[in-house]
Amino acid sequence: MTQLTDAQTEALYGNRFLTESVPSTAFPQGGMPPTDAFRLLAEDLNLEGDPQRNLATFVTTWMEPEAQRIIAENLHRNFIDHAEYPISAEIEQRCVRMLADLFHAPGQTTGCRTQGSSEAIMLGALSLKWKWKERREAEHASTDRPNLVFGADVHVVWEKFCRYFDVEPRIIPLEVDKYTIGPEDVAPHLDENTIGVVGVLGTTFTGHKDDIAGINQLLLDVKQERGLDIPIHVDGASGAFVWPFLYPESTWDFQLEQVRSINVSGHKYGLVYPGIGWLVFRETSDLAQDLVFYENYLGKTDATFTLNFSTGAALVLAQYYNFVRLGRDGYTYVMRQMQQNAAALAANLRASGRFEVIGDGQEQLPLVAFRLSGEHASYDESDIAWQLSAERGWMVPAYTLPPRAEKVKIMRALVKQTMSREQVERLTRDIADACATLDEKGGTHPAEREQTKMGTGY
Template sequence: MSSQNRDTIRDMMDDEVYASSDLSSAMPKDQMPQQERSSRHVYSAIHDELMLDGNSRQNLATFCQTWAEPEVHQLMDECMDKNMVDKDEYPQTAEIERRCVRMLAALWNSPDATNTSGCSTTGSSEAAMLGGMAMKRAWEANRKAAGKPYDKPNLITGPVQVCWHKFARYWDIELREIPMEGDRMIMSPEEVVRRCDENTIGVVPTLGVTFTCQYEPVKAVADALDQLQQETGLDIRMHVDGASGGFLAPFCAPDLEWDFRIPRVKSINTSGHKFGLAPLGVGWVIWRDASDLPEEEIFWVNYLGGNMKDIALNFSRPGGPVVCQYYNFLRLGREGYRRIHAACYETAQYLAAEIEKLGPFEMIYSGDMASGIPALCWKVKQGVDPGFTLYDFADRLRARGWQVPAYSLPADQQQMVIQRILVRHGVSRDLGELLMEDMKRAIDHFEKHPVHTPLSESEASGFRH
């Protein structure tokens, strides 16, 4: 046997992956290679590169689910080739989507859950934009019917994440974002009404504000808009951004009125891959009534094998996350969701209490299930100089693999820096205790090695310009 043949055989042997010719040099980074390679070798190279990513279970910045049952992994593998948009080729996947829509409509107290409109999306951002477009179309139709101009629409929100900024920019809408002021970190009915006029297409409260994790007062805002309509005739609809809270409040705060029990709420979006516990890649938007979804937002597609209704912005997208959402609905039921989320709230409250005991920190939100999501956020106490900033603290924790973000607040509170933890399914009490030990070690490190950057009074109190 020639030496060349022996080398070829060696390269094909499973137990010599890292002695193969494929891995004797770096993989191409800028151009596609000319020759094919062993699947095992290429897998090993890419697998090794992915080790440089953070451990998603220690990522306490993300709202997204990072743990799933083995059956979910199996269903995702079985659904890898299912295209959600092709409802003729995959009718049962389409039926599963319809079941999820009806279940969510019922969960959110739709007056006619069986016949309402809704769909899955690639995430809550796409779902939010669909709800926003419906508000805009409905407002335009009313303005046209009244013979009034419709070229200056505006949208009122509290402090919102970037998807609503994108929506306003993409569709030429003035975003009237209510700034944080003093101790008020979310929208209030008074601030909403101050910004309403005949060009307001809608008001968007958030059930779980990105920055502080609190629920905005949906019912109080709706009542204020009812009063405004009585006084001025302005009938302004509401869309609730329930990206996180839509899968939390129904189970852990069932008496909180925020959903379709409020007639003015015409649509709700949520994220299935956050507290819906589904894998990444699924969101939902539901309208209160089929008539609340303008016909202009519905497309009928006949070139995939049948005449199919299409609402979403994206076209081809995976069906697996939708199937796994349905699995969670059947597997957990209301009892299971309540149990899992309640455990997350308990861990959040435990962490909040322990972090306050550390000394330099003051809690802004501590994980109260009646007023927000299972999370916590804090700042440095007024007048305290711990010898480090929250950015330094976050960097120190990152050295142990923890991602605990420090960031400045938006609008009029940009000078305030806070830190936040999201407690998702899989962030156990044991992991919480390990995090606390690392936090204590980080503070001990800074006591011995303080950051020698001069701190202004505002920076020492948790503020940063």
């Protein structure tokens, strides 16, 4: 019988990376069989968290097998190449028109897919700046020192925009027990250099919305009394796929005159894997033409106004799959199912006597924001989050709120499409067990608390 070499033995029974370090610093000199490469990656990924227990991220972690097939079979399509893949471009515009309809756009509109809400926000805010510049130049006025007004309840991308594109951020601080903004907060910050006001629909912190209707009325009054036409951009990264289905009577979108653009993340409550976002303008004139570029080196003349160029078409197709698969009725069913399970979790936490549920009864994303009630000197919310992760693998973030409300530390549990009522009950028991453990042993070292971070996923 022929003696096998080491290489043959590895090929038959395993691979050399069972006992050797994996490539991690230098570019590898040689390759390996595809099975080995697959196993190397799979073994690393086995150490990651379970998406079913990740209640921190807003990003979609499950899609139907048919949607996964659409994605897998179209990974090779470069969306930007409209000459080669015109149907993908048409499907993008179908999605834009459907979203414009969902958001009550009054007439012909425009928009585009993006890598996520971060890119959509950058584009929408750039258009606000360019349109403000157009108005100022038409009045022969200075275009120095533009500013943008928003609350501290926004995602960090808004501060990034201001820093990257030289706009003064006028940030309205939050207060203890006041986690969104309204017209009375916005009014003192407006002047002739204000390029726009941001209204958040479904904050990252507590899942509530700013008083967008009230801000709209303020801006209408300002336009009439002071001659300043200040638009609103709605950051609907999470909420613009929730409010139309859970709160159809709530007014926040293009039904309000000053709302000129809306962004939404398809990879959040649009129920598509990351990363896909959307930007929709109220009317075609709301897109600043200085942002549009024309190129013909892919075979036909195309207009583009995204920050990224080459990108896959697969997630655009997956978004369209969800739109036609679910429709309004299906999205409404999914959102209500998540809302019902969030309500059940909130009720369980209140019944425990340990927790206060924040903003209960208000319009809110399908999530539960909560904090310890009363004094628990031996541990805090970060200790509970750490204990849940260590004992049961749940990822439930604990974090402090922005300035002036930073003394408030809360936890937040996203209740997603894949979270069943049994999982709600299991999480409730695990939270109770974590608290019981902490009652006995006390909290962890402060350095350990810092390991728990808030997930966002724009």
